[in-house]
Amino acid sequence: MRFSFTEEQRQMRDALRSSLTESCPSGRVRAAWKTPDAALRIELAEQGILAINLPEDAGGLGLGAQDWVLLAEELGLVAAPVNLIETLATNPTLAAIGALDLASQVGTGAEFVALEEPGGFALDADKAAGILAVRDGRVGWLRDATLIAETSVDGTRRPFKVDGRFEAVDADATDLLDRAALVAAAELVGLSRRMLDLAVEYSKSRRQFGKPIGSFQAVQHHLVDALQRIAFAAPAVYRAAWSVDTNHPNRSVHVSMAKVYASEAALFTGRKALQVHGAIGYTFEYDLHMWMKRAWTLSSAWGDVRHHTDRVGQFVMSGGQDA
């Protein structure tokens, strides 16, 4: 029993953190609300992140969820305007169906494969080399797709309603969607951490009644409640990564737990952070809303709290055993 990341895994996380601190300040997120940030994908590709879970014969690193989960968290921390979920989720699927050429193009950032989220949206489908979807429990391509552009509440995201001729492939749909939900969960943990940090910092500097608002107990308890959610969501996400990598029989239950916990942590932390900020947090000019909006979209995507709680509920009521 060893529930911790390896030295290399933590080094990769630290390296990404320092590069994102430089390259992805909140101004870049804000800019992506106006113009999509194509460069960020390339920058991540150069660091090997888009190919991290591709096999070596597709130019990848052949690594797994335990290796990318902390990286996804880092991208969440800075609310990076990039679609990592689709890529990390579909990479192993592309490899499984032998689409190695396409996979290696995805790994270099030259191509993008879209994935229809179970709610019916596919991000950046107009720029995709292909659109994968799950229909009736099967994975397949949507060929000759028609796209209807929609407007996301998160201005960095470009969702499309998609439809097309479904061409099934031989790949595991549950694995694919579980991976997507897990990336989303990891990003949500990162988003939560940053929202909490923003609120704590603000509470130390903003003064009312002659003292910092962070000294008021009601304010402290708001943020402790948020910390509590985050602190307990993170291990659920890390554990799910291990379960996905090892094909654990309960991996879907573990992913559901991770997604529920991470979603609730992010929604809750967003609400508390806003409250602690007062009116400034409600403005478009202040950064908080960009994190909150990403949290709203990611928590409703890839199976919302209702969906995943239900999956766990079925397991528990069927007497399922889980150590």
Add this chain to the structure above:
Amino acid sequence: MDMSFSAEEELFREEVRTWLGEHLVGDFARLRGRGGLGDMDAFVEERIAWEQELGRGGWTGLAWSKESGGRGASLVEQVIFLEEYARSRAPGRAGHIGEGLLGPTVAAFGTDAQKARFLAPILAGTEIWCQGYSEPNAGSDLAALQTRAVRDGDNWVIDGQKVWTSLAMVSQWCFVLARTGAGSSRHEGISCLLVRMDQPGVRVVPIRQMTGNAEFAEVFFDGATTPVDHVVGPVDGGWKVAMHTLAHERGASTLGQQADFTNELRALVQVAKDNGAANDPGIRDRLAELWMRLKVMRLTALRTLSAHDRGELPREAMITKLFWATWHRDLGELAMDVLGPDAAVLREGHDHDLHRLFLWTRSDTIYAGTNEIQKNLIAQRALGMPR
């Protein structure tokens, strides 16, 4: 990362399981499932005998170092032991305050003579301890305590009152926080005294709880004495010692509860299936939600064990008490909702266990630091918010 147990760890599990299976027989068999929280006054004599049986088997002081006479078990081994202990429904430990709180404190702060005198009887289960901290005017604000100890020749003479002292009526010893310093106030001038309970100056008055039984008591000190060398840590410097003990109470020693919680939740799921409550989607969701919360609690505990990531963990460790107390309170409430209309009547069997669970869990958010106090501490220590 490896979330499975190694072959060696599984071997240890097998050893624990076998031992418990072979020893929880005869007179001990009927102790299964008894004496836990809310039921600590049940079968006390028998449970002390069981404590001694555990001691003979080398299963007390698992976490203690070998120098202290313990097993020096790894944290993972401790988890395994606690899981198996709960799985076998072995009785609530009569000696948990000595083993979990006083023993580690003596090991950390005591003199060699104190270690030699007090540690072995805890391990053997021959001396039971209680914790004399809270007073009528010192609850959350422990530094407001007023019990006094005055030096008289070779003895301390103690006057004052403690309250909510769990297991005081069956304990041979109490560790008492008292003011010893001249002009002592707040955190200054407090000492931690080890005091014999069976003496004329000590009077114990059990307090009946909401549960109907009495697990805690008032303890009156009226000229009670203890030898001068029965002070743990520096005279007048007992606050630090008390805080060390509280850290144990709020931290690692709570790990074992999760295994009991698992039993309780599993039993509740069964009741919900049997009485049809499980068909209600609202109840199902809450069962699933509690199940998940229990799992993340375990994951957080396991993660705290992995030395590697230590740098990130103190935050999580600090939150543990708040988290499990709230979980347990919610479990109690769900248990009553699962019973539905039957929640209003007391019956033997399952219902009885659930009522005891419900009533006991009304106290989890109060003892060992109330939820509000926990949040104050977390805000200041984990989040660094201003005082």
